Amino acid sequence: MSDCSSCTVRGRAICASLDAGELAELGRMGRRQRVKAGHTLLWEGDDAPLVANVLNGVLKLVVAASRGREQIVGIVFASDFIGRPFGKESPYCVTAMTDAEVCIYNRDSFDAFAAAHPHLQQKLLRRTLDELDRARYWMMLLGRKSAGEKVASFLLEMAERLPAEAGLPVGSRGAFELPFGRQQIADILGLTIETTCRQLTRMRADGLLDLPSRREVVIRDRQAMTLIAG
Template identity: 55%
Template sequence: MQDTPISRPASFCDACAIRNRAICADLDDREIGLLNGIGRRRDLAAGEQLMWEGDEAVLVANVIEGVLKLSSHSADGKEQILGLVYPSDFLGRPFGQTTPYGVEAITDAHICVFERSDFDRFAREHPRLEHKLLERTLGELDRTRRWMVLLGRMNAEQKVASFLLEMADRLGLRTAGGPMRFTLPLSRQQIADVLGLTIETVSRQLTRLRNEGAIELPSRREVVLRDPADLEARAG
């Protein structure tokens, strides 16, 4: 399969929607201009693979729009979803030789992509970016550890409620106040895989939350969090 064509607008950093939240947020205008010179914009269709587990680490990227999944495969070929990445998240392994996980778009996505060797060189020459990279990495490590501990202690209702709240957070919706509507980027089977549940359990919990007024389910993929406070109480 041919890769989606990559383009570089003349000055795409100037209009970047996630610039203030991305890994390049602390760079000055001169540094942004230099980074702009080595970056490319790329569109991904839902289902398109960006990186393959175990391959040479050729690219790194910032997510501008869309949601992508990180996954690994067991010896028998079963996929394990390791996490999701959202707008302003950073993808790839700077200073590494191989890619530790596969990366696939689960919605249509727009990313800013860099050749890893170019990005590594730029990071070494610009300590503020290197510091931001370390800060972001440690933050993601803390998030992952916290999520693992919580999932290990939660029952099914707590897991599903926590997942919905986490998704609203990562999509930037929980600051808006009131009911929050979004489209689930994962199928119910994928949600079950992430949470360590069966698809039947996920469906039962969503139905229960709907029947008890915490959420609405306008369609199979659409969710409205009607009562976030109730969901937080359920999540524990």
């Protein structure tokens, strides 16, 4: 059983539309599970017996490419929903990039609950449309943007999606700590690690950002970064 009343993403997850009684019913269906970095929660092409809310951490959505390579097609953060309600097979692998915690539901039980609560179905539909918009943007990011545009777009999105890092020297939407390293950023953007590091170094030299450590980022000039992102 999941204690929904103390959930840190209660106001942002799909269950935000439920009243106290509905939330208690859903809570009895769920269970919290910790997921170690590198662990795969769902496999591409396999039956997907579960759906889940992400409570904390970062996970990646991956599809297999040729010669054993993988392509990251999306990233999910706290409050995001993963899995395929009203479906059977998973279209991608869901793998933790960092240690994470999720609230898991049996897919069949969740589907039955959603069918009985139309406002939850509407929330799922809105989430699906948001994901579709994000996927279209991702296609443009990977297929049409230059290396500099990709890195700038990625950093701006991370500033929006990640919590502000306490103690870093600028406002809440400009300072954050990345939950993954440079190689993972390169993999996400379809770049080499050399190109990724070169772009970050150039942006720092131009005064657009500071890099206090390997994972801390401080965006100094958001307007210029937005222009670079295109």
